[in-house]
Amino acid sequence: QSALTQPASVSGSPGQSITISCTGTSSDVGGYNYVSWYQQHPGRAPKLMIYDVSDRPSGVSNRFSGSKSGSTASLTISGLQAEDEADYYCISYTSSSTYVFGTGTKVTVL
């Protein structure tokens, strides 16, 4: 199972919106609505930001939103803030009843 493909880095200015893509196949992202997104700050454990493609856990800012089209899922951060600077990972359930992470994206707030 190959890792899902994410851009290595995405940047934006405070207040702007950015979108991170996560591309897989019909055996993972395209086949199931079980895509989640995690935020990881340096030296910290990852934090769940989006689950089931577009749902937000309680306590997560509504500036974070998720979507999916075909075999590509996306995470959008609107109203970018300094605290959003972190690494972001997608993960998808697969047809083998396993999971696969994305390659990770470093978000930089300019």
Next chain:
Amino acid sequence: QVQLVQSGAEVKKPGASMKVSCKASGYTFTDYFMHWVRQAPGQGLEWMGWINPSSGGANYAQKFQGWVTMTRNTFISTAYLELNNLRSDDTAMYYCVRDVQGDMDVWGQGTTVTVSS
């Protein structure tokens, strides 16, 4: 509150085995699957597998099949990750993570495993 507390850092020689523990508290251990995820220094997250603490059944990522074993002890609400024949590229932070309907909601603090001769 829900908490996963992992065992301490380990240093191993190439070819050795490791066993990391993850003690759960604040919820019914057998009600939730447990994932294991690792992260090599400066690298991304890698899903290793998951275990059903109720049945003991486990499912591993293809890469780890044959050299990883996930087990549990329901009496002490603890999950274990064993990895055999360690190599230097197994040097990583290893996390246990609780599963809630397919999502990983609570993470352990991580266990650093260093493989070096």
